[in-house]
Amino acid sequence: MNTLKTVSSPVSIVDQPALAKSQSSILEIWGGTPLEGKVKISGAKNSALVLMAGALLCSEPCRLQNVPSLADIQGMTRILESLGVKIKQSIDTLELDPTNLTSTDAPYELVSKLRASFFAIGPLLARMGVAKVPLPGGCAIGARPVEIHVRGLKQLGAQVYIEHGVVHAYASQLKGAKIYLDYPSVGATETLMMAATLAEGETILDNAAQEPEVIDLANFCRSMGAKISGAGTKTITISGVPNLHATDYDIVPDRIEAGTFLMAGAITHSDILLESVVPEHLSAVTAKLKEVGFQLTPDANRGLRIQSKGVHTGTEIETLPYPGFPTDLQSLFMALLTLSQGSSVVTETVFENRLGHVPELVRMGADIKVKGNVAVIQGVPFLSGAPVTGTDLRATAALAVAALAANGKTSISGLQHLDRGYANFEQKLRDLGARIERVPTVEA
Ligand code: UD1
Numbered sequence: 001m002n003t004l005k006t007v008s009s010p011v012s013i014v015d016q017p018a019l020a021k022s023q024s025s026i027l028e029i030w031g032g033t034p035l036e037g038k039v040k041i042s043g044a045k046n047s048a049l050v051l052m053a054g055a056l057l058c059s060e061p062c063r064l065q066n067v068p069s070l071a072d073i074q075g076m077t078r079i080l081e082s083l084g085v086k087i088k089q090s091i092d093t094l095e096l097d098p099t100n101l102t103s104t105d106a107p108y109e110l111v112s113k114l115r116a117s118f119f120a121i122g123p124l125l126a127r128m129g130v131a132k133v134p135l136p137g138g139c140a141i142g143a144r145p146v147e148i149h150v151r152g153l154k155q156l157g158a159q160v161y162i163e164h165g166v167v168h169a170y171a172s173q174l175k176g177a178k179i180y181l182d183y184p185s186v187g188a189t190e191t192l193m194m195a196a197t198l199a200e201g202e203t204i205l206d207n208a209a210q211e212p213e214v215i216d217l218a219n220f221c222r223s224m225g226a227k228i229s230g231a232g233t234k235t236i237t238i239s240g241v242p243n244l245h246a247t248d249y250d251i252v253p254d255r256i257e258a259g260t261f262l263m264a265g266a267i268t269h270s271d272i273l274l275e276s277v278v279p280e281h282l283s284a285v286t287a288k289l290k291e292v293g294f295q296l297t298p299d300a301n302r303g304l305r306i307q308s309k310g311v312h313t314g315t316e317i318e319t320l321p322y323p324g325f326p327t328d329l330q331s332l333f334m335a336l337l338t339l340s341q342g343s344s345v346v347t348e349t350v351f352e353n354r355l356g357h358v359p360e361l362v363r364m365g366a367d368i369k370v371k372g373n374v375a376v377i378q379g380v381p382f383l384s385g386a387p388v389t390g391t392d393l394r395a396t397a398a399l400a401v402a403a404l405a406a407n408g409k410t411s412i413s414g415l416q417h418l419d420r421g422y423a424n425f426e427q428k429l430r431d432l433g434a435r436i437e438r439v440p441t442v443e444a
Contacts, residue, residue: 356391390414
């Protein structure tokens, strides 16, 4: 790749005005309009965030392409800038120059707003020998501890302790190790994979997460010269190298955004085509959509078409680590099941508190009963538009999907969650024919 000039970001990464705008606006959706046409899926949020952290491993500039335009990307940009990374952003490209890091302390006020920023601990420690990253804390969907990350870093030879809410990690040279993860945590797999790229000797991660974003991170690190094999299986082997070099890398399409648009097509019984997707990454989701009555047709050109056969039935789903049904699409699939013929059971096993959308769907007329982590849904003939509030990113998206099929107008608050993870959400839906507007609230 071309050597990049190190320039500071020309855009305001702070984006407090954008956050204030998200908090002081609502989405108004008038349901009942079938969708039609094509929608282009953006790069994966969860890949982009961890690849940005991964760039810290490299002592030369890197370029990431197909980066989605999201509040979370802005947040990660601020954190990297606070560590001394020079960042230039244009449309969907990020140029990151981590040559001269000026700090190894991630600031609390930034990390607390973006849990994924904790993943910076692995690359910082591996490259700089020291990292101080505040505990990310819980969030709306669960406690989200990090002990699997910490235990793995210790096994790589780091001295790690937690003081005043900050994880301190030190290692003059990480050493390869055989590490068994108690749970195939996506974040812990990514933290340890990144740390091991610069460790001395070989690391084997057993019971590793197999998510496509883990594969994307491995491919990104390999494009910088890392030696990694087995990503996408339960066993990943990393042979440490002394340093990594510049790269130019294209981020994988967002399977969760793609799944969201599949649900939007399904719930409105429409015929739409998703462009720029990897259909294999959605196998568990498309299998369930077929089972309940939809036709899914991948094409050779990274396309995926969904068509309705008229009605859809209920089913059972259980969220699981990949390749199981993704927790990030549980709320969206539940929105679809509220209008199915018959009953359904949805079991959330990945996060302990991820049913915040249920009371809001019930406000729209859904028939859902919850016991613990299990929701039983009895399909109803119609939903009714209502004022509702999103409690987290995917819960808010699920309410928007439900609103597309509801009678009348739904007004959705909580857009600060939605804007964390969906690029041009309402524009993409409007281009498909949905009646959707973002409007300022009266107070604003
Ligand atoms: C990532 C995704 C998130 C997705 C999740 C599961 C990013 C930025 N976010 O989150 O969108 O919903 O994967 O697919 O990539 N756990 C522990 N101890 C640990 C680590 C995790 O108990 O040290 C638990 C978590 O609390 C959770 C479960 O393991 O209950 C799964 O978490 P994990 O796979 O780590 O998810 P994240 O990487 O945080």
